[in-house]
Amino acid sequence: MKHFNVTFKPDGRQVSIHEGATLLEATGQIGITLNTVCGGKGTCGKCVVNIEPSGRQVLACQYHIHSDLTVTIPSSSRLFEQKILADGIETKTTFQPDIYKKYRQNDSADKILGLAVDIGTTTVVAKLISMTDGQCLATEAMLNPQTRFGDDVISRISYGETDEKLAELQKVIINCINGLIIKLCNQTGTNPNQIYEVTV
Ligand code: FES
Numbered sequence: 167m168k169h170f171n172v173t174f175k176p177d178g179r180q181v182s183i184h185e186g187a188t189l190l191e192a193t194g195q196i197g198i199t200l201n202t203v204c205g206g207k208g209t210c211g212k213c214v215v216n217i218e219p220s221g222r223q224v225l226a227c228q229y230h231i232h233s234d235l236t237v238t239i240p241s242s243s244r245l246f247e248q249k250i251l252a253d254g255i256e257t258k259t260t261f262q263p264d265i266y267k268k269y270r271q272n273d274s275a276d277k278i279l280g281l282a283v284d285i286g287t288t289t290v291v292a293k294l295i296s297m298t299d300g301q302c303l304a305t306e307a308m309l310n311p312q313t314r315f316g317d318d319v320i321s322r323i324s325y326g327e328t329d330e331k332l333a334e335l336q337k338v339i340i341n342c343i344n345g346l347i348i349k350l351c352n353q354t355g356t357n358p359n360q361i362y363e364v365t366v
Contacts, residue, residue, distance in 0.1 A: 170231050174198060175218070175238045189215060189226035189237060194314045194338075199245040200226055205316025205325045215239050245313055277356060279303070280363040283343055286310060287319055290339070292346040294354060297363065303356075306349040311338040 168185040172192045181196045190213060193200055204210035206227035213226040218236040226243070278297040283290065291307040312335055315325040326332040343366075347358050 171234045173236045203317045205321030279360045283366045294350040304353045306346045
C-alpha cells in the first residue's frame with residue numbers, strides 16, 4: 167500500500183501514513199489530539215484544519231490522504247492538555263492486598279507494588295501503591311487518548327461498533343496505561359516487573 171508524508175504546522179511534526187487514511191488518523195498516530203466532539207462523524211465541525219499552501223479548510227475526520235501534504239492545525243481545533251486533578255483527600259481504609267511477601271520468600275525483589283488506575287472520560291490517573299503498607303508512592307496522569315474518537319462516551323461507543331475499531335480503542339488506552347507505568351517507575355526508581363496487582 168502506498169504511503170504519504172503529512173507535515174503538521176506549527177508543530178513541525180511529520181508522519182508517514184497509508185493512502186486513504188484520514189488526517190484525524192494521522193494526527194492520532196503522532197499524539198496530536200484534535201477536538202472531536204462527534205467522534206469523527208463529520209457533524210460537529212470542531213476538527214477544522216487548513217491544507218497548505220492554499221489554506222483551504224477541511225474537516226480532519228473527513229479528509230482522506232492521497233498525496234504528501236502540509237497541514238496547519240489552528241489552536242481552536244486542538245484539545246489542549248488540561249490541568250488534571252490527580253490528588254484527593256486520603257480516607258482511612260483497611261489495606262487487604264491479594265499478594266503477600268510471605269509467599270515469595272525466595273524472590274529477591276524487595277518491593278511488591280500495585281497499580282490503581284482511574285480511566286476517566288477525559289483523563290487517566292494512575293497511582294503506584296506499596297503493597298506492604300498501602301502507601302501511595304507516586305501519581306501520574308495523562309489525557310485519555312480515546313478523546314480523539316469522541317469527547318463523550320456515547321460517541322466512543324458508536325465509534326467502536328466494529329471489532330477493528332474496538333481493538334483500536336483498546337490499544338490506545340493500553341498504550342496510555344503502559345506509558346503511565348513507565349513514568350511512575352522512573353519517578354520512584356522501581357521496575358514494572360515489581361507490579362503484581364492492577365485495579366482499573
Ligand atoms: S466534524 Fe466532528 S470530529 Fe470532525
